[in-house]
Amino acid sequence: MRRLFDMLRSEGRGVDRVVPPTGFTARLTLLTAAAMAFLAVFALALSLATGRLADRWADALARSATIRISAPADQIEAQAAAVLAVLETTPGIESFRILDDAEMKALLDPWFGPDLPVESLPLPKLIEIVETVAGADAEGLRLRLATEAPGAVLDDHTRWRRPLVEAAGRLRTLGLVSLVLIGAATAGMITLAAQAALAANGQVIRVLRLVGARDQFIARAFVRRFTLRGLWGALGGTALGMMAVAVLPEADDAGGFLTGLGFTGAHWLWPLIIPPLAALVAYAATRAAALRMLKEVR
Amino acid sequence: MWRFARPVAVKGWGRAVIELQNVAMSYGGRELLSEMTLRLMPGSFHFLTGPSGAGKTTFLKLCYAELSPSSGMLSLFDRDVRMMTRDDVAAMRQRIGVVHQDCQFLDHLSVAENIALPLSVSRRAADPKELRELLSWVGLRAQADALPPQLSGGERQRAALARAVMMSPDIILADEPTGNLDWEMSQRLLNLLIELNRMGKTVLIATHDLNLIRTAKSQVATRVLRIANQRLQLAGADL
Incomplete structure (x- = not known):
């Protein structure tokens, strides 16, 4: 993590100048990060909302029971x-x-x-x-x-409470799985974009190796650029996602689950971890791709 | 004339900077070079000749570890290249200035930035005065801010030579460095290489230009190596 911050500091600006700007991969990375962050906000909202629902159902029903006398x-x-x-x-x-x-x-x-x-x-x-x-x-x-x-029958609500709570729990798991899949898809797309950029810059890499550049130096030039693109794209996507969630209908009893899909209170802070996570994913994916590809150039 | 601002410490005097023992090099099952044995001492000046396709460029690539020998022992600065990590190779290349036949540059950077590239990759800032003097000496002062694709063939070779000597390397390897230059510019570049050699640098030039060899022999002690029939020979004194 410290390496990531060191790399993003301003001293790295000179390093990534050795790599020519590439419009296609830059746009692809920005767009991918933004789209994935947007989806991640919704997956997070789904996961948190179903979590709240499961807790509410469990709390409401856990301590109550009914005796019917026929x-x-x-x-x-x-x-x-x-x-x-x-x-x-x-x-x-x-x-x-x-x-x-x-x-x-x-x-x-x-x-x-x-x-x-x-x-x-x-x-x-x-x-x-x-x-x-x-x-x-x-x-x-x-x-x-x-x-x-x-003639008395005890109904402790277990029979119908359990499937409801289980369903809500599964929805929450589904939301978390979606977040993991979104992260993996982001890593895959950024890896492809980084590999395309590396392949297009074969001459740059050969010249840099010829004048004595270490693999870390060359990788850093690519990694810094892709990490920043991932970060900016995810910031944009997260902001749009949060705005979209904010304009969803307010939660009320009549609407039930559908109108409760959103963030409440401190939950609004959770989406803020998406941009740094996207930057981390971009950093790891590009670094792995760069070091792998550099091994092919003596 | 442009001169290095820093004094040069000749390291490991008495030990070969490049040493080959029975080195062979094969490509796709075909042996290009075989039984190569050579010791290049610090401060020596060598020419490498031979017919086209004899393996001069391959030999030079071995000398800066772009290629690894198929067999035999190759050591650079007293270190076996087989034992070198990729970072070791990168550090070693900062001590070797290479001028390629095809002179590759970073096309999006200016000529001045390309010449200063060896310093940039080792996180050192170029002295602007020294850089200007070097550009003037190779006749590229006016093209300092131009992009490499805007240079002619001769200008590219001069820029490549300037980049190779920018770090004041211990060894200079040049592959046909005067191939695209007129006689006057060839003389100027040769004089630069001779001056660097007098400062203790080891120089190895692959060339077909016999006039260049004769001119150099009149000014500095040189040895001429020749690759023929896949083997390295010491050329006759009649050049």
Whole structure:
């Protein structure tokens, strides 16, 4: 890393003069770095957004559970009282309450409309539980409920929480894999551009070797130029990418995941690492290509 | 006349600066040079002659390690070239000034920048006064800011010679350095090489120009080598 900074310092300006300016490879490197940085901003935004989503889902659902009591009308109150008694003595339960008719109605409204006569329907009773941070022993609680209140069923949300969190986690992994692939593609494109520049400057390299230039000196001239192009291209692409993310719709509950694709708070700092990373990739790719090619010239 | 500003310390006097022992060189299975044995001592002045295609250029390339011998032992400044790293070769070339037949330059740099290139690659700044004097001496003062493609063949050879001596090297290898020059300019360049030789530099010139050899022999002790039938011989004294 120190070599990279030394090379980029102003003293290197004289060194890369020995290499003639090459318009085609310069434009190709700038464009590639800019395009890849633009894509990297979106991959980063996707990865961070899915990470936030997974955390939110996990947090929201991890500490909550529901007990549903389905029993004949004459037994339901007794079983409800038994369940409450069990919950009172169960470790890991922070609070619990029976959902009232208004809350039941609110839950059913989306499916049956607002005129549903809740009072006249044989609905099960629902008890909402909030666990402590340490959590309750779900299997132990099920066994006790089966004994004390046979009509009670514990739903700790695991069944549908796990695939949601897993899906969000996979999306986050996909975003990170995309970032790695973007980095690799950038390295590949810059290597090709550097090799084209080196091949086009065979005479320059021969003359430099003839007058006693070391491989490091010659490589430095090419590497500095490509590193700076990678850096400037990535700066432009990152700036454009961040602007594009900034004008995406704001996150809201109605939009859900799609409107939450963006950066929040300190996450806006993450894209700033893309330009130096692109410069590092350009440095490593060009240096490897230059030293490999120079070995062919005695 | 342009002179080197710095005094020259002749290193390793008494030891050969270039030594070949039974060196052979093959290209694609065909032996170009064989059984080459030679010791070039510091401060010596040699001409290398021979028919076209005899291997003079190949011999010179061996002498600055652009080529490696197929067999035999070649040492430069008392070091076996087979043991040299690429950085060693680069450092060694800073002590050897080479004038090629085809005079290659960096076409995007000015003539003055090309002549100062050996200093640039060793991270040393050229003394502007010394550079101007050298340009004047080789008759290229007016072309200092020109680009190499704008030079004639003779001007390119003069620029190549100026670049070769810019670093005050210990050895000067020149491949037909006067091939594109008129007699007057050839004399001036020969005088420069003779002056450098008197300062202790080793000079080896590959040439067909017998007049050049005769003129040099009248001013400095020279030996004439000849490549014939793939072998190196000491030429007769009748040149």
